[in-house]
Amino acid sequence: MTRIDDTFARLKAEGKKAFVAYVMAGDPDYDTSVEIVKALPGAGVDIIELGMPFTDPMADGETIQLAGQRALEGGQTLDKTLQIARELRKGDDKTPIVMMGYYNPIYSRGVDTFLAQAKEAGIDGLIIVDLPPEEDDELCIPAQKAGLNFIRLATPTTDGKRLPKVLQNTSGFVYYVSITGITGAAEADAAQVAPEVARIKAATDLPVIVGFGIKTPAAAQSIAGIADGCVVGSAIVAQIAAGKPVAEIADFVAGLAAGAHRA
Amino acid sequence: MPEDILNSFMTGPDEKGRFGDFGGRFVSETLMPLILELEAQYEHAKTDQSFWDEMDYLWKHYVGRPSPLYYAERLTERLGGAKIYFKRDELNHTGAHKINNVLGQIILARRMGKTRIIAETGAGQHGVATATVCAKFGLKCVVYMGAHDVQRQAPNVFRMKLLGAEVIPVTSGRGTLKDAMNDALRDWVTNVRDTFYCIGTVAGPHPYPAMVRDFQSIIGKETREQMMEAEGRLPDTIIAAIGGGSNAMGLFYPFLDDKEVAIIGVEAGGKGVNDKMEHCASLTGGRPGVLHGNRTYLLQDEDGQILEGHSISAGLDYPGIGPEHAWLHDIGRAQYVSITDTEALDAFQLSCETEGIIPALEPSHALAHVTKIAPDLPRDHIIVMNMCGRGDKDIFTVARALGWDMTGA
Numbered sequence A: 001m002t003r004i005d006d007t008f009a010r011l012k013a014e015g016k017k018a019f020v021a022y023v024m025a026g027d028p029d030y031d032t033s034v035e036i037v038k039a040l041p042g043a044g045v046d047i048i049e050l051g052m053p054f055t056d057p058m059a060d061g062e063t064i065q066l067a068g069q070r071a072l073e074g075g076q077t078l079d080k081t082l083q084i085a086r087e088l089r090k091g092d093d094k095t096p097i098v099m100m101g102y103y104n105p106i107y108s109r110g111v112d113t114f115l116a117q118a119k120e121a122g123i124d125g126l127i128i129v130d131l132p133p134e135e136d137d138e139l140c141i142p143a144q145k146a147g148l149n150f151i152r153l154a155t156p157t158t159d160g161k162r163l164p165k166v167l168q169n170t171s172g173f174v175y176y177v178s179i180t181g182i183t184g185a186a187e188a189d190a191a192q193v194a195p196e197v198a199r200i201k202a203a204t205d206l207p208v209i210v211g212f213g214i215k216t217p218a219a220a221q222s223i224a225g226i227a228d229g230c231v232v233g234s235a236i237v238a239q240i241a242a243g244k245p246v247a248e249i250a251d252f253v254a255g256l257a258a259g260a261h262r263a
Numbered sequence B: 001m002p003e004d005i006l007n008s009f010m011t012g013p014d015e016k017g018r019f020g021d022f023g024g025r026f027v028s029e030t031l032m033p034l035i036l037e038l039e040a041q042y043e044h045a046k047t048d049q050s051f052w053d054e055m056d057y058l059w060k061h062y063v064g065r066p067s068p069l070y071y072a073e074r075l076t077e078r079l080g081g082a083k084i085y086f087k088r089d090e091l092n093h094t095g096a097h098k099i100n101n102v103l104g105q106i107i108l109a110r111r112m113g114k115t116r117i118i119a120e121t122g123a124g125q126h127g128v129a130t131a132t133v134c135a136k137f138g139l140k141c142v143v144y145m146g147a148h149d150v151q152r153q154a155p156n157v158f159r160m161k162l163l164g165a166e167v168i169p170v171t172s173g174r175g176t177l178k179d180a181m182n183d184a185l186r187d188w189v190t191n192v193r194d195t196f197y198c199i200g201t202v203a204g205p206h207p208y209p210a211m212v213r214d215f216q217s218i219i220g221k222e223t224r225e226q227m228m229e230a231e232g233r234l235p236d237t238i239i240a241a242i243g244g245g246s247n248a249m250g251l252f253y254p255f256l257d258d259k260e261v262a263i264i265g266v267e268a269g270g271k272g273v274n275d276k277m278e279h280c281a282s283l284t285g286g287r288p289g290v291l292h293g294n295r296t297y298l299l300q301d302e303d304g305q306i307l308e309g310h311s312i313s314a315g316l317d318y319p320g321i322g323p324e325h326a327w328l329h330d331i332g333r334a335q336y337v338s339i340t341d342t343e344a345l346d347a348f349q350l351s352c353e354t355e356g357i358i359p360a361l362e363p364s365h366a367l368a369h370v371t372k373i374a375p376d377l378p379r380d381h382i383i384v385m386n387m388c389g390r391g392d393k394d395i396f397t398v399a400r401a402l403g404w405d406m407t408g409a
Helices: A002-016 A031-037 A061-074 A078-089 A103-111 A111-121 A140-145 A163-168 A190-201 A217-225 A234-241 A246-262 B002-006 B032-046 B049-063 B072-080 B098-111 B125-137 B149-152 B154-162 B178-188 B208-216 B219-232 B246-255 B323-331 B341-355 B361-376 B392-400
Strands: A020-026 A047-051 A098-103 A127-128 A172-175 A208-211 A230-234 B022-028 B070-071 B083-085 B115-123 B141-147 B165-172 B194-195 B237-242 B262-270 B288-289 B293-298 B337-342 B382-386
Touching: A002 A020, A020 A031, A020 A061, A020 A208, A020 A217, A020 A234, A020 A246, A031 A078, A031 A246, A047 A061, A047 A078, A061 A163, A061 A234, A078 A103, A103 A111, A103 B288, A111 A140, A111 A172, A127 B083, A140 B246, A163 A190, A163 B141, A172 A190, A190 A208, A190 A217, A190 B262, A217 A246, A230 A234, A230 A246, A234 A246, B022 B288, B032 B098, B049 B098, B049 B208, B070 B219, B072 B341, B072 B361, B083 B219, B098 B125, B098 B194, B115 B125, B115 B178, B125 B141, B125 B154, B141 B149, B141 B178, B141 B288, B141 B337, B149 B154, B149 B165, B154 B165, B154 B392, B165 B178, B178 B194, B208 B219, B208 B246, B208 B323, B219 B246, B219 B382, B237 B246, B237 B361, B246 B323, B246 B382, B262 B323, B262 B341, B262 B361, B293 B323, B337 B361, B341 B361, B341 B392, B361 B382, B361 B392
Parallel strands: A020 A047, A020 A230, A047 A098, A098 A127, A172 A208, A208 A230, B083 B382, B115 B141, B115 B194, B141 B165, B237 B262, B237 B382, B262 B337
Antiparallel strands: B022 B293, B070 B083, B288 B293
């Protein structure tokens, strides 16, 4: 049982959907980023997705691209991203942290070294966009062995034939990408997403969380309502980009979380 | 026979798209089904005679193949050593080798029922080739080009527009070729149903590196036949310039199992391969990493962030290299060297003066290496260099570098 499993067990007992918030580590700068991450659980965030900045974020729209650039220009490194997790863990041993990003910074560090460091820093799971099931030997299998969840993306192009392969080595939860596209682009449509989520739930006991294209408390509520929860990223990152104080960012997140929790 | 296959360098990639440890399919789940579909369709087309009949017809009548194998006599005399041949792929329609591959991919796209073609381009040669073939077949064409390259390759941008393509200047990241590839991938992931991504080099996720190599291998196949005809034997050394490495892979591949043929790839050394990264020599100055769907040598910092290279040639300005080159480098079948901007400029002028051929800056790098090694080789040593593109597009860059004022009359 990881913190992710515990969290879903708690939410189930409370009859609540999960609200997952994404922020980019080191955005707009390291110190502010630590403050923002620490404020998330209090704002109602059930699971934190901590973005790992990368120079070439091929699946991300402009909002998250620019967040990564701000972080890298501010001197954010993999070590500092792990340090943000450690800072949260000093006062919070419950909220799961999932690192989300691209493979090269991990590959560059060395998979075994990275997994040991991530585990020690209190990381619970990984979402690595450019590692499909075909490349499971790279990181997915080693991560599971190290006790970290490897959370897979399922997408509208994942057909019935392919779905078992996508689910096979997934743990923690399944992240359903609501649209074909990049982060922060088109708006997710609950009516279209619902049958897709049902299709995935019929094939797995894992919780299904929907992300991409969710920007408002109302959207969070309607999407969470047809799944086990939802993820908001770009909309929160846009608040950070606008230079809002941490308290205001937390209020914005609280609104989204309340939306998801109303579902 | 089994022993021959075991010892062959031509059997890659394996079923996971790997050349040794390099290559692979490092893409998001949204793209994975598309790549598997492309692989299946390509595998089918590869063994379909009607596919190759169509290719052969267009290669001959539209592109102008075979391109000549030309004995560069005055250059040979000037250097005073090895006998130098140019494979004249700069004479192709659109002025470079890029169209060899584009034809193959577009014919495949048409077979797959795709109606919208996207491409990335650096120097603009791949963009022009893609726009050209799309115009010929009446397909919608969108070309992603780094904003910086849009500026320094203005004639090619205008060509693409004349050919009916939409050219999108890429400002994301640092606005270079790698960012153009990122934006093309973002487009593809958004428009999965009708769009075919026509990659311009032997990089990207499997099956692209193998497929582009196969289409470009016409260069090496012709060279073998033409050399047998001209000299009655294979060349001693073959040389080509490398950005992503498609013209080089096309020349090299049919010679991989001819152990007596030395193979040399020439990377862009920019201002010199140093720790300031003012170069694009991925093999000489990079280390293995994962980018754009494949594992290969990359210019990157100690934290795995990708670095921008520098080269006077926009076509070599890419922080990675095709995975098959990475593998050939590691196993030692090919040798990889680097040439600086200044050396390439000297070779550019030498080709103009001695042979009346204005080369693109990309093959000028290969030629610069020829000028380094040829004088010390015996006169019966035969070198083939791939003249993969012509230099019309580069005259503004060269004029600037040589201090020539193009604004006056």
